[in-house]
Amino acid sequence: MSTPATITRAGGAARIAEEIGAAIVAGVYRPDELVPGELELCRRYGASRSVVREALKLLSAKGLIESRKRTGTRARSREAWNALDADVLAWRLKNGAEPKFVFDMLHMRAVVEPAAAAMAARSHTPATLAAIEEAFAEMERAANDAALYADPDRRFHKAILVATGNDFMAAFAALIEVALGMFVRIASRHAGAPAPSVPLHRAVLEAIRRRDADGAYAAMLALIDRTSRNVERNVRRAKRRT
Amino acid sequence: MSTPATITRAGGAARIAEEIGAAIVAGVYRPDELVPGELELCRRYGASRSVVREALKLLSAKGLIESRKRTGTRARSREAWNALDADVLAWRLKNGAEPKFVFDMLHMRAVVEPAAAAMAARSHTPATLAAIEEAFAEMERAANDAALYADPDRRFHKAILVATGNDFMAAFAALIEVALGMFVRIASRHAGAPAPSVPLHRAVLEAIRRRDADGAYAAMLALIDRTSRNVERNVRRAKRRT
């Protein structure tokens, strides 16, 4: 089966890991026990065992699986997953996340981001402040177009986390970026132009600029509260629809 | 070279990933470019290319490396690392962490753990509360033995994060556990018995038990502040010694 046709011939180990990873977090393979054997996966994805095994290593590095000899490879339970890994987060969001998961994410953002804004107010440098300002400027320009608004929005939140000067806070950026990609899907589905959120972002920026840590904390908290309310409203609406 | 003697014959892919990962975060391989080729790694670790490649996949899943064809495998710069991965954290702490990194970790704990204590105060169940209480009881018993104290201390902080009922907070437990393993090395090297920290932990537990979110927040913040002061004192002392 060397170089078979061209069917399903795109990624390699990464593509296979992508599919299996998504399946695991979607609950296709239940915690403890399960997961098809390597040669079955070879057949299913039309790849050699080397590639399949490399894909499995990618997943094992993220805490999704664990292999033992004779027994086979089993999906690990949710507590073992690296929930703070961007790929794992993306997989969990892929197939329509449950409300509890969305709110967990929002609660964590409500903890981390206001604190990050306060740290950024204390620690920003000309360069990191400029990155925040640049992102905000583009948000203002796109205030009437939800599609154009999403990207600078991500950059805005990321720039603040980076401006903290704290490696761990900066590491959250990868998570927040993935999460924002979903929140706009949920929160702005029924909302109009993103213009109303611009003043809230401006308040964060200005507090950071004048090194007002408490003000930045409060402004960011207000911003996330608004997102939470939007999401909550839409989740309720979706539930009513079912 | 099938089954060579028994020398350096322990782990497999995990062991090799361990060594290379530690080397990368230690700065042996500088950001962008670098890292020996696969066959060179085979020679160096006495393993076949399959095993080496699987080890490299483990590292690539954590953002430490990136491979391209002809060019080779390069170490990625620090911003790309999954800083919130427990293994990456452990590697960074392995070879005596720099002060900045230790304080970054403490600042993050000061953001996350007080908020977690507050969430736990609101959301704990009989089972999750019992886990906190059990860990604290053992801390009291080991109040005069630093060696015995470390393990229940870890369990105490982890139990609180789990008691939040929030998946992301619970995911921090893996990080905190690794970090605590180092803080006791740094903070208690010159400290006596851990007894003085027991009342601070008790205050956290009791606030959670009576569902006093604000009190739990404040008590946990006080606890971490004390750790920060201990670490700071020891870092200064270490610097003076050099």
Added chain:
DNA sequence: CCGGACGATATGTCAGACATATCGATGCGC
């Protein structure tokens, strides 16, 4: 009824080959 031996089966490891992309040098034409 219990316990040890044994075979079946999964992952783990090895070896060698070919595929593929890309960097760098070479040499051609202008």
Added chain:
DNA sequence: GCGCATCGATATGTCTGACATATCGTCCGG
């Protein structure tokens, strides 16, 4: 002399088939 296409060297990527190793079930004997 200079730019550009060509080609070879070299790294990772993939495939194949074999053997090693641990462990679960089963079967057999005490």
